[in-house]
Amino acid sequence: MELASKYDPRAIEEKWYQFWLDKKLFHSEPDNRVPYTIVIPPPNVTGVLHMGHMLNNTIQDVLVRRARMQGKNACWVPGTDHASIATEAKVVKMLAEKGIDKRSLSRDEFLKYAWEWKEQYGGIILKQLRKLGASCDWDRTAFTMDDVRYESVIRVFVDLYNKGLIYRGVRMVNWDPQALTAVSDEEVVYKESHGKLFYLRYYVADNETSSHQDSETARSLEVSKSQKYIVVATTRPETIMGDTAVCVHPEDERYQWLRGKKVIVPGVGRVVPIIMDEYVDREFGTGALKITPAHDINDYNLGMKYGLESIDIFNDNGTLNEHGGKYAGMDRFACRKAIMKDLEEAGLVEKTEDYTNKVGHSERTDAVIEPKLSAQWFLKMEGLAKKALEVVEDDTIRFHPAKFKNTYRHWLENIKDWCISRQLWWGHRIPAWYLDVNGRVETIVAHNEDEAKKIATEKYNYTGALRQDEDVLDTWFSSWLWPISLFDGIRNPDNPEINYYYPTADLITAPDIIFFWVARMIMAGEEYRKDVPFKNVYFTGIVRDKLGRKMSKQLGNSPDPIELMEKYGADGVRMGMLLTAPAGNDLPFDEAICEQGRNFSNKLWNALRLVSGWQIGDAQQSAENAVAVQWMEQRMAQVIEEIEKDFDQYRLSEALMASYKLAWDDFCSWYLEMVKPAYGTPIDRETYDATISIFSRLMLLLHPFMPFVTEEIWHALQTIGKDDEKAAFINANFSIMNQHMPTSVFYDQRMLDEFDTAREVIAGVRNIRNTRNLSPKEALEVSFIAVDDRYRFANFNGIVQKLANVSAINEVKEKPAGAISFMVGTMECFVPMPENVNKDEELKKLQDELKYAEGFLNSVLKKLSNEKFVGGAPAAVIEKERNKQRDAETKIAALKAQIAALS
RNA sequence: GGGAGUAUAGCUCAGCUGGUUCAGAGCGCCUGCCUUACAAGCAGGAGGUCACUGGUUCGAACCCUGUUACUCCCACCA
Numbered sequence: 001m002e003l004a005s006k007y008d009p010r011a012i013e014e015k016w017y018q019f020w021l022d023k024k025l026f027h028s029e030p031d032n033r034v035p036y037t038i039v040i041p042p043p044n045v046t047g048v049l050h051m052g053h054m055l056n057n058t059i060q061d062v063l064v065r066r067a068r069m070q071g072k073n074a075c076w077v078p079g080t081d082h083a084s085i086a087t088e089a090k091v092v093k094m095l096a097e098k099g100i101d102k103r104s105l106s107r108d109e110f111l112k113y114a115w116e117w118k119e120q121y122g123g124i125i126l127k128q129l130r131k132l133g134a135s136c137d138w139d140r141t142a143f144t145m146d147d148v149r150y151e152s153v154i155r156v157f158v159d160l161y162n163k164g165l166i167y168r169g170v171r172m173v174n175w176d177p178q179a180l181t182a183v184s185d186e187e188v189v190y191k192e193s194h195g196k197l198f199y200l201r202y203y204v205a206d207n208e209t210s211s212h213q214d215s216e217t218a219r220s221l222e223v224s225k226s227q228k229y230i231v232v233a234t235t236r237p238e239t240i241m242g243d244t245a246v247c248v249h250p251e252d253e254r255y256q257w258l259r260g261k262k263v264i265v266p267g268v269g270r271v272v273p274i275i276m277d278e279y280v281d282r283e284f285g286t287g288a289l290k291i292t293p294a295h296d297i298n299d300y301n302l303g304m305k306y307g308l309e310s311i312d313i314f315n316d317n318g319t320l321n322e323h324g325g326k327y328a329g330m331d332r333f334a335c336r337k338a339i340m341k342d343l344e345e346a347g348l349v350e351k352t353e354d355y356t357n358k359v360g361h362s363e364r365t366d367a368v369i370e371p372k373l374s375a376q377w378f379l380k381m382e383g384l385a386k387k388a389l390e391v392v393e394d395d396t397i398r399f400h401p402a403k404f405k406n407t408y409r410h411w412l413e414n415i416k417d418w419c420i421s422r423q424l425w426w427g428h429r430i431p432a433w434y435l436d437v438n439g440r441v442e443t444i445v446a447h448n449e450d451e452a453k454k455i456a457t458e459k460y461n462y463t464g465a466l467r468q469d470e471d472v473l474d475t476w477f478s479s480w481l482w483p484i485s486l487f488d489g490i491r492n493p494d495n496p497e498i499n500y501y502y503p504t505a506d507l508i509t510a511p512d513i514i515f516f517w518v519a520r521m522i523m524a525g526e527e528y529r530k531d532v533p534f535k536n537v538y539f540t541g542i543v544r545d546k547l548g549r550k551m552s553k554q555l556g557n558s559p560d561p562i563e564l565m566e567k568y569g570a571d572g573v574r575m576g577m578l579l580t581a582p583a584g585n586d587l588p589f590d591e592a593i594c595e596q597g598r599n600f601s602n603k604l605w606n607a608l609r610l611v612s613g614w615q616i617g618d619a620q621q622s623a624e625n626a627v628a629v630q631w632m633e634q635r636m637a638q639v640i641e642e643i644e645k646d647f648d649q650y651r652l653s654e655a656l657m658a659s660y661k662l663a664w665d666d667f668c669s670w671y672l673e674m675v676k677p678a679y680g681t682p683i684d685r686e687t688y689d690a691t692i693s694i695f696s697r698l699m700l701l702l703h704p705f706m707p708f709v710t711e712e713i714w715h716a717l718q719t720i721g722k723d724d725e726k727a728a729f730i731n732a733n734f735s736i737m738n739q740h741m742p743t744s745v746f747y748d749q750r751m752l753d754e755f756d757t758a759r760e761v762i763a764g765v766r767n768i769r770n771t772r773n774l775s776p777k778e779a780l781e782v783s784f785i786a787v788d789d790r791y792r793f794a795n796f797n798g799i800v801q802k803l804a805n806v807s808a809i810n811e812v813k814e815k816p817a818g819a820i821s822f823m824v825g826t827m828e829c830f831v832p833m834p835e836n837v838n839k840d841e842e843l844k845k846l847q848d849e850l851k852y853a854e855g856f857l858n859s860v861l862k863k864l865s866n867e868k869f870v871g872g873a874p875a876a877v878i879e880k881e882r883n884k885q886r887d888a889e890t891k892i893a894a895l896k897a898q899i900a901a902l903s
Numbered sequence: 904g905g906g907a908g909u910a911u912a913g914c915u916c917a918g919c920u921g922g923u924u925c926a927g928a929g930c931g932c933c934u935g936c937c938u939u940a941c942a943a944g945c946a947g948g949a950g951g952u953c954a955c956u957g958g959u960u961c962g963a964a965c966c967c968u969g970u971u972a973c974u975c976c977c978a979c980c981a
Contacts, residue, residue, distance in 0.1 A: 005940075005941065006943075007941095232981085234981060236981085280980095280981090281980060281981080284980060285981065289980090297979095298979085298980080299981090358980095404907095406906080406907055407906080407907065407977090410905095410906060410907075410977080411977075511975085511976085512975090515976095542975090546914095579929075579930090580929095585916080586974085586975090588914085588915070590915090592930080593930075595943075596929080596943095598943065599941095599943045601943090602941065602943050602944090603940095603944085606941035606944085607940065607941080609941075610941080654917075657929065660929085661928085668940090669945085676940090680939090763946090763947080766947065767947060767948085769947090770935065770936095770948085771947080776938065776946085777938080852924095856924070863961075863962075866961050866962085867961080868961040869922095871961085872961060872962095873922070876922090880922075884923075888924090
């Protein structure tokens, strides 16, 4: 059968993926083999594949495929994440486009829309992963909100609550007054904004009784201009209604006189204490800070520390509430203007400056974020963090690259309790119910409403309606259970699956979620399995564009992965990504590198074309071919050893590069050229079989990286020249996927060294041809003087003759007259060519070489004459230096002789 | 502001325990080739003061000091 000269991945990739699915080759069930488990970092259920996924999943697939071929029971579990914030935002937007306001819907109505959305768009990304060749066990596909996972989350919440690790508390959240929801820190974007810095006078209240006076009296005090005051700088004068203290640095000499005093909030008349705390930056403004505990996170912390009152002056929509006094009902920004006007008039403003600072805006609505106190659920971190840190510190879990240990440690040592509630509807609703008993609100945490009702009856003798908490859990509160919940290890902690597959082997993820996800999975693992969730964490880099910018939708600098795969083939794109992606390094993505991958597929394809065209003759194997096969075997064993080492250290790009060079350079450029029969002549059976075998094993080595082209070629090689057996072979489930990965074996280093010499001789001859414009068809002669057995290459004589088109190779004692020379180690090689020798050129070349050799010898001699070196360096090192000396001396003598002969 | 990291060829990176002729690889570039598998190819070649500075050592790309530049993470200044 004729093969096209260009490899076309499209049909081939589709064919084999379907084949693998049909034969259920990705499916895993517990058995006697060693398990190798990877759980996918679940992408957002409504997301689409981007370059980050491509990288991440390619790496997972490489590891899984390799493990499978190593005879392990490989199981890669796919799934998606409900991604509460992102998904809810998308649904809200979709509804808005239809003219539906989320606030007009009931929770159930909204969730119905959300589920519809999920059914429609959910899982697109998993389909896309198939194009990439991902060998996931699709039968196990999970979703963080499917029944098993939902129930697992609820159980864990109840369990942790009962253990006293979950509590409800008040915390400052980022409030979006437009969307009327709290948003996470990640959804706040800080923007430079030009505002003003207002300097306000806070008069000292001398009369101690003034703190109990009504505001009328206070206001009359305030107009008494004879009194002293302190000036406070603020960007947000509208919040002074919530001021409950003024803070200065305890060592600030300017304000020592205020120690223990009280001041009057301008325009408000409230008398508040002066407090002293080192938090204050003396350099900023006037070194005095007004404290508004309800509306600033730092003020809130100081308020807690000094037991200050917290006065919330805003409504949820950003207008002032009843605490705003005359400004009540006014928008916060309108209020800012109004209040400044009033203060100016009252003479309470010292000055106003232009000021640029960063103001948090909501990523979604662009509204200015208002810090707001609200009740939230928290998970205590202390005990969990301690264990999670230990297992990484003692290398029970290894990070690749290890530098991320530092980041991890730093975070865990400064960890705060985890706020696990979110004011959203899409997610796992918090299983807490409230009831009023004798005017008090009681909380019941239960697995479901029925259980809650039962508890209400038993504990409080209450049979009325229960009110469930409106919030849902942070998305990470389900993903942290992922390695356990995927195998139902929360609900059924002793089931055969969890016992077999857990702990998983490797986790492949991006470093930006080391805290959100990695650390928390480790905590959950320790808490619910008393064991780590994985043994290695491979941190991928971030995919950037050529200019080093992060890929993003806004910039439009992200190529569409599907289009890329159509252009270069999935194998080409996989290889392109892996070649530039050492662990933990950012990856400046350039389409050109996928081209390299495509070219490589094509190279392999053409090697198949070559081999499949060979006719087999009756001749005995020639000595040259026998040597070629032997050498290729040695070389392959050597590279396999390298590859194994690379994989052990998770250096995937190095492993791929080594395989690439083995296939392209050693196999195609050298080996195939060595054994390739002349046009029209057959090849001997022995060499042919060896070539098929080597080629096949090469495909095995490459298969984890380039699954499609290797399966195609491997199949072709097994059935080459046996068209009638092809169908049966395919039906028999034979796949490269379940072949055994070649392992390293002993190899003969001397043979490899000898070939290197031969290769240099070949290169030397080719170079002479090249520089002198000699046709490759014109056979040349080579002679050499070998003073050192290390540089003999007798076994490769025939090969040198074939590849360099040399008619004869002679060992000589003296340099032949009229020859061009070159050196390989200490061996002098000559190509007799009297008519072509340019004496001056030759002389210059030789003299340059001599100069270098002499310089080199000098440095070696210097070392060897240094007593401290001879005394201090290891014997092996000294021996090496002696060898260098001998080699250099030999070479210098040879060069001098040549120079003498020429001149 | 706190923490971590990086700096080697035009680009992206290796260089492991300081010691081979150590200054490497891939891509790119240059030259010559449509040589019966492959121009998505073949052969050959040029490219670097290992950021800078001082030190340790018989010996430094590698260890230490400082400087500079960049990157990332965390916190965020009224």
